[in-house]
Amino acid sequence: xxKTTQPPSMDCAEGRAANLPCNHSTISGNEYVYWYRQIxxxxxxxxxHGLKNNETNEMASLIITEDRKSSTLILPHxxxxxxxxxxxxxxxxxxxxxxxxxxxTQLTVLP
Amino acid sequence: xxVVSQHPSWVICKSxxxxxxxxxxxxxxxxxxxxxxxxxxxxxxLMATSNEGSKATYEQGVEKDKFLINHAxxxxxxxxxxxxHPEDSSFYICSASGREAVSYEQYxxxxxxxxxx
Numbered sequence: 001x002x003k004t005t006q007p008p009s010m011d012c013a014e015g016r017a018a019n020l021p022c023n024h025s026t027i028s029g030n031e032y033v034y035w036y037r038q039i040x041x042x043x044x045x046x047x048x049h050g051l052k053n054n055e056t057n058e059m060a061s062l063i064i065t066e067d068r069k070s071s072t073l074i075l076p077h078x079x080x081x082x083x084x085x086x087x088x089x090x091x092x093x094x095x096x097x098x099x100x101x102x103x104x105t106q107l108t109v110l111p
Numbered sequence: 112x113x114v115v116s117q118h119p120s121w122v123i124c125k126s127x128x129x130x131x132x133x134x135x136x137x138x139x140x141x142x143x144x145x146x147x148x149x150x151x152x153x154x155x156x157l158m159a160t161s162n163e164g165s166k167a168t169y170e171q172g173v174e175k176d177k178f179l180i181n182h183a184x185x186x187x188x189x190x191x192x193x194x195x196h197p198e199d200s201s202f203y204i205c206s207a208s209g210r211e212a213v214s215y216e217q218y219x220x221x222x223x224x225x226x227x228x
Contacts, residue, residue, distance in 0.1 A: 036219075038155075041202065041222070041224065042221055042222060043115075043117075043204050043206075043219035043220050043221045043222045044155070044204070044206075044219045045219070046216075046218070046219075087154075091216070091217075098145055098157045098160055099145070099155075099157070099206070099217060100157075101147075101154040101155040101156075102154065103154055104154060
C-alpha cells in the first residue's frame with residue numbers, strides 16, 4: 001500500500017507552471033521523496049528527489065515542507081511533452097528496496 | 112550514466128509459447144533488479160526482486176514457475192513468461208539498482224510490450 005497520496009489528475013496550460021502536490025504524512029526520517037514520471041508506454045523517468053531541503057534541477061523544482069509531511073513538484077514552464085503520469089515515491093536510504101507505486105497524478109498540459 | 116535497456120521493446124507471441132525478456136544495465140553493475148508489470152490505465156505492480164547470483168523473490172500472487180527470472184550476472188536479468196496466455200499480455204518493466212554511492216536509487220528500463228494472441 002502506497003505511503004503517498006496524490007490527486008488523480010490535473011490540467012495545466014502550456015507555458016504555465018505545473019504544481020503537483022503529494023502528501024506523505026507518515027514519512028520516516030531516513031526516507032527520501034522521489035518523483036518519477038511515466039509518459040504513455042514508456043518506463044518511468046527520474047525527475048528529482050530530496051530529503052529536507054528544496055531542490056532544483058534542469059527539469060523541475062521540489063519543495064518539501066518543514067515537517068516533511070508533504071511536497072510539491074514544480075514544472076516551471078510546462079510543455080505538451082510534460083503530459084504524463086507523475087509518481088511521488090518514498091525511498092529509504094540503505095540497500096535497494098522495491099518501489100511502491102501509487103496511482104500517481106495524470107498531468108495533462110493543454111495547448 | 113545509469114542506463115537500463117530492455118529487449119525486445121515489443122513482442123507478439125501465440126498462446127502456449129514462451130517469451131524471454133532481457134534487462135541490461137549498460138554502464139553500472141546492478142546488484143538488484145526488479146520486475147514490474149503494468150496493465151492498461153493501472154500503476155506499476157512489482158512482480159519480483161532478484162539479486163545477482165540468488166533466486167528471485169516473488170510477490171504474493173505471482174507464479175514463480177510461470178515467470179522465470181534469472182539474474183546470472185551484474186548486468187543482465189531475464190524474465191521468461193512460460194506457456195503464455197492472453198491474460199499475460201501486459202507492459203513489463205525492469206529496474207536496476209547498483210553498487211553506486213546512491214545504492215538505493217533505481218533506474219528503469221523502457222519497458223517491453225507483450226501481446227499474447
